[in-house]
Amino acid sequence: MEETALYPPIEPSNFDLIVIGTGLPESIIASAASAAGKTVLHLDPNPFYGSHFASLPLNDLVSFLQSQSQSQSQSQFESQPSQTSDDYASTPLVTRPLYSALEFNSYSSDPIDSSRKFNLDMAGPRVFLCSDSMINLILKTEINQYMEFKSVDACFLSDAEGKLENVPDSRSAIFKNRSLSLPEKNQLMKFFKLVQGHFGSESEEDKISEQDLESPFVEFLTKMGLSQKLKSIILYTIVLADYDQGNLKVCKDVIDTKSGINRLALYHSSIGRFSNANGAIIYPIYGQGELPQAFCRRAAVKGCIYVLRMPIVAVLMDKDGGAYKGVKLGSGQELFSSQLILAPHLTIPSTLAPAEQVTTCHDVRLSDTKEKVARGICIAKNSVNPEVANCLVFFPPRSLYPEQITSVRVLQLSGNVAVCPSGMFVTYLSAICDTAVEGKKLLSAAMDALFCMPISGNSGNSETDNLCELTEGKPCLLWSTLYIQELTTFQGAFHSINYTPMPDEHLHYNNLLDATEKLFQEIYPNEDFFPTISVSDDLQDDGGSEQDP
């Protein structure tokens, strides 16, 4: 630990809200609370913004993942017993490892050598739909002035033979598509129009019946006569189902027609929302770590105080009632607030809590979900499709191997979004899984389908690189990592202490934003979540949020 003398004292010492961790949900809360006129102190022990939502240089990413993984010692503070200062009971804050089964493979020294030219997302893959609620919030809060975006040029679906086919997600994409049969084109467009009619038309005739809306989406698609291929396209590339919708025994997220068509409509309204975005999907230049940072900047403008590199050693509790009072910093300074928000990797060990506290407070317990997210990052020299730089690839259930029950999502980014040196491509993969073994199997299969792996030990050997490009036509891997991230959610909280959600398994931000807004409303039931500013955001819609590609 650094010397306490290095930390300047923080003034004042009393706040409405202290937020620890600068992940996306924490940053949004800090920003929303500041906007609502609360005094907020936002702390992060790390030297960077974003916590688990950060985008980091390659070396920093590796060391952060390692520091937050199970192989590391549980916490530096574990040995410290619960201390009692003059007025308060001090409970040490414990860092809970979120990552496990870390695996790094380096086939070439090139990526490591230019480590600082990378901005690698820890919680990838993740993108914006132009019309989704996060983009709306970005425009509403005007933090688009701190960010730039670029279009994701294409979406691909891996077919049964492992060939990447363009996703026919719009009228012109259907027209251009070369893999659909003519009747399929007709069916798909007809279905898109049916959904448009449902939302756009006044007449009852065009509405989808209540009964259909409640039925599983996959059944509705079958009823509408869509082919297997079209169902797969809609379910796994547009509606983004996690689990095999065709196998209800293993499917943990049966999507009903109502939410299915809602997601489809959201996707379609995203196309053409911004005149300088080609498709429905955009990605922030310099990585998704820009987003929490932008919220922090807005919070700072509204008066929130920021301190990075500040370890928080303990939570201070009222000696008698056990109620939350404040926190003790690494500098030894004690700060007080009425509310505390903790990043999901921080916990207050309940065993160390005084007995009476447990009785008076809600039990803080991790819900016992077995689900985890397997994430992977690959760096390659070439694009998975030579015609596009930034793209999404979907491997629907059963496309990689027969037992595959969840879909694997892949986002490839290029140097033109400033996440890697030009001439290299970064690819993020994720899949939801029950066990680390299953998760790694899923991602490895997807990586095998996309890349060719040089024989390890030959790293840096250009001859094998060439050989591999020539023989398979797939891009050659230079570096990769795989890791498993916990998906635990918190049930209940201490009075005045709340936890933010951790990076979820989704490709979009909607669920995270919903959970964050809910959390804000729980803490401040009488405050608006970002009250509307008088300036109309209509004008900003065009171009304001985006730079011309």
Added chain:
Amino acid sequence: MHGRPRKALTEEEHGASSLKAAKLRDLQSQVLHFHHNKIYTEEAIEISAKLLESNPEHYTGWNYRKLAVQYRLDRRSEDGVDSESIQSILDEELRVVENALKKNFKSYGAWHHRKWVLSKGHSSTDWELRLLGKFQKLDSRNFHAWNYRRFITALKKIPDEEELQYTTDMIYDNFSNYSAWHNRSVLLSNLMEKGGKRYDKENVLGEEYEFVRNALFTDPDDQSGWFYHLWLLDQTLKQEPVFLSSWPPNGSNLYLSLDGRLKGQQSLPILHFQSKARKFPLVLYFSEAVEGVSSSTVTVEYHDGDSLLWTPLSANNFGFSQAWLTYLKFPDEVPSSEARPVKVTIAHFPGITSSRGMPCSQSCHISFSVCVTSDDQEHTEVQSSHRISWKEENFKARATQSIEANLLHSFSKLEITKENKPSTPKWSMEIISTEIAHCRELLSTTNCKIGKLTLARLLMAHKTLTSYGIPDDGTEVHYEDILALYQDLMKMDPAHICFYEDDYSLVLLKQLTSNIESLLKHCDRYQESSSPSTNPYLCVRLNGLSLSRIGSTEHLLWVQMLDLSHNKLRSIEGLETLQLLSCLKLSHNRLCSFTSLEPLKKLKYLEVLDISHNEIGAHSIDTRRYLCSSPLTHAVGSDWYFQKFVDGDVKLNDHWDAYLLFKDLNLIQLEMIGNAVVDERFKAFLLKLMPELKWLDGEKCR
């Protein structure tokens, strides 16, 4: 740009717009002042720029600027050539146009001014292309921009291939773009004309059908793709005009007489023509409207010396016609039982050209013979004193056998002869069959009007190609299916029922005339029972078939008596080709004006006409009436004796169209009861107009 609802103006906006109008009026009067007084000072030009930038539609403003630019350029050149200052004058114009277009980029005046400036040849076409790129991104369907693009690419000599790629990109972006499809058709026409392996017609059409098919399947309700498909179909069927049929028919023996009496040969089925004027018509019928039929392109080996005068038989007078008419004289030496051969050679290349510019390059021959059967001068006043009653019992069934044989004979000569077969390549049949299959597949799941119409057209195209003798590839096409499609369309799309009825009629007539057996069902011989001595008429009865227009007349050139009653005819275009027609029944149709009867004026032998129970005079507004020549055009000015017939009766002044029609007809019998226009005064007017008329509405009038 498209599909934006118009909002009512708020009071504030009303105020702003009237303020703006006042400003504009002020600017406008200033500019007009400068214009009239030829003031071309910098200040004046600046004010005209202000006007045009806020109202680009002010044509005079643009013209003023053109004059101003010319004035300044002329002055510069007097001072000595200074390309830089010329450049700056023209650049200023481009800047004003650009601002004007930003205000309204559908302004004809502004685009035209820009073209004018560019044609001076001092400006950068690269910049123009970049500007167009911007405009076409804002509104990819703006045809002004596309038009200007064609102008610039021609100026810059950009190869058509490159522009073709541009249309591909635009169509990929959004295929609901008539302008892009249209430009594609223009470019491909050029490229196919140039030829070469890459742009061989068969390849191009095959690829384009596939390209547009993707659009049709993706969104069958979008019409732009269907229109392009229609263009492709037209290109597929496009061919040289060919000679189809004639009267007298090829290989026939024509018996001529002055009085209709045939000496000794009455029992035999023969082809006969009677004329007091000692001449008979020769009609040539082509597969499409052609021009250039004259004595230099058609040789008739019959008379020596006289060059023949050919006249087009068409409702319009644009010089193109499917049927052409001339008259041949009876043989000189009379009487003569000896047949005289007539040989006609058609289409000496070059000369006869279709309205779309395709030459009739194959020459072909027909031959027939004529002989005069009687020359008894004293019998010339025999016929036509009897009224034609159109009674059922007068249609003779007893002679069917021999008549059939006779008709068969003359009819079979109408078919296209081997050497005259159109040069349509085999692949066109393959293409049509493929398109039929795809269209049927699409319609199996999608109920789509324009798709059905296209299928009907494709099936007709298939029928046409089959009739040209191109081997069928197994696609079965029945006229019944085509007719059923049109009947469906009439139900689905009642707003366009007239359009479908017309097409339906044409298909039905094609079906009726497609073979001898079906045509024979409608053929008869008519002889008035009260006058058994006269020759029976060769009659075709097409009554009660729901026809709304006439077609397939190339098979009916020999008809003398035609019953078209109880149909839905609104127009009789096409009847002008039936030169032998002498009795015509059009009762119980939907004819609404005398103008629609104009084709009758070309029928010199028409004596009996029944237009009773139509809608003439029933509609206060007749949209077709003004298509015909009116007393206001100089074409009729010279023979305008209308006043003579009107007797100063003001009301009859309304009947100038009746005058124009009937003064050229030689009717003996007319039925017109049951039309709103008919009253006693009108009847009197007709009697005065047609001194030859013997029967009017069943009453003997002379």
